Amino acid sequence: MCDDESDDEEDDNKGAVLKMAASAPPTSQAPPQPSTVYPSLQTVGGSELKEKEDNDAYNNLLKTALIQGLHPTLKNQTMTTCIAWETKPLSEVWAHVLHAERNQTDIEQRHTDKDSLPAQARHYKTLQEMYKKQKPNQDAVSQLLDLEFDARRTFIDSDALKEEDRPTKILDAYPCFKDLNNVMDELRRILDKGNRKYIAEVKKRWEDFCSKVQFYRVWKKVMKPPMTLDGVEFAIALFRALPILFPSPAALPKKVGHASEALLHVFQPTEDPNVYLQKRSLFSPVLLLDGSNCLVTIGTTPITTFAKEDLYEGLLYLMAYYYTLHLTYPKCVATLLSVI
Structure with missing residues (x-):
């Protein structure tokens, strides 16, 4: 009988164990996986975070x-x-x-x-074709002159051209330089190629230069007070006074009565311009003023004209031709032109 009771008790214990086992989670189930929605949360932490910060700092460096x-x-x-x-x-x-x-x-x-030389040769040919037209496009001319600059300066500055032949040959090759806008732009290319405002800056410096020396001219009694002169008369007086204020040690050439004749000549009413040009002994650029216009002449060859009201800037035009045609300053005004 004892044996039967012990068997019943053992069966009751087995049943309780089975119930507990049934209520417990199965041991074979895999543990829950971390979320993959925010993967950065898995790595940005502790040593990983420090390593990332170090890498960012290094990359920034x-x-x-x-x-x-x-x-x-x-x-x-x-x-x-x-x-x-x-x-x-x-x-x-x-x-x-x-x-x-x-x-x-x-x-x-x-x-x-x-x-390249072949490219610049093509630009020159295009430029020549443009000047066969009555009114070339000046913007296109300026662009071509920019592109062909190096080859042109090599030709103009070479010793192959004699000083007395240089103006005629250069102006035959480049008729565009009979236009004052083009010759002033060439001055910019030579002296400050990349500065598109150079000409405006030069004109401003010229104006400042004249304002600074005008009182000195009056004080030296080589010029009347400017308030008594109109624009053209003031410019004439300026041209005549500057060689006195900035004299050159060289003697005047024959048939030249005053150094200012190397810069400007004002025709008298009875004077014949053609006769004057044929007798002119200086080969350099000069301004000739008649009653209405101003003429730029090189040697005995007229080049271009401009309004007499712009005579004040005439010396800048002369400087542009000296540089563009690679001409030598006359000794009688070399000091003045070097200062300007």
């Missing part, structure tokens, strides 16, 4: 060193195309650098092609 070490042209192009480069990945900044380099290489290649 590399980007700054890369940008600052570029050639100024590439640097400007990269910073223009890669907006907010400080916050961009290093790889993206590097891609912009390579793009800027390719662009610059293309620009330099086009510049090389532009400056």
Whole structure:
């Protein structure tokens, strides 16, 4: 009987164990996986976060060193195309650098092609064709003169041209320089090629120069007070006074009564311009003023005219022709022209 009771008790214990086992979670079930919706939360923490911060600081250092070490042209192009480069990945900044380099290489290649002698010869031929028209497009002429500058200056400045032959041969080859706008623009190319405002700056400096010396001229009694003169009379007085204020040690050429004759001659009512030109001993550019217009002449050859009201700027026109045609200053006014 005891054996039967012990068996019943054992069966009751087994049943309780089975019930507990049934209510417990199955041991074979996999543990829950971390969320994949925010993967950064798995890595940004502890040592991983510090490593990321260190890498960001290093990349920022590399980007700054890369940008600052570029050639100024590439640097400007990269910073223009890669907006907010400080916050961009290093790889993206590097891609912009390579793009800027390719662009610059293309620009330099086009510049090389532009400056090649065959290319400049084509520009010269185009320029000649344009001047067969009655009214050439002056904007197009200016652009061609920019492109053909190096070859032209090599031709003009060479020793192959004698001083006395230079004006005729150059103006035959480049009739555009009979236009004052073109010859003034050539002065800009020679003295400050990249400065489009150069002529305006020169005119302003000339105005300042004249205002600073006019009282000195009056004080030296080589000129009347300017308030008693109109614009043209003031310009004539200015041309006549400047060689006195800035004298040259050289003696005057024969048949030249005053050094200002190398700059300006005012015709008298009974004077014949053709006779004057044939007797002129100086070969240099000069301004000739009659009752209505002013004429630019080189040697005995008339070049172009302009309004007498612009005589005040006439000396700048003379300087432009000296530079454009690569002419030597007359010794009697060399000091003055060197100062200007």
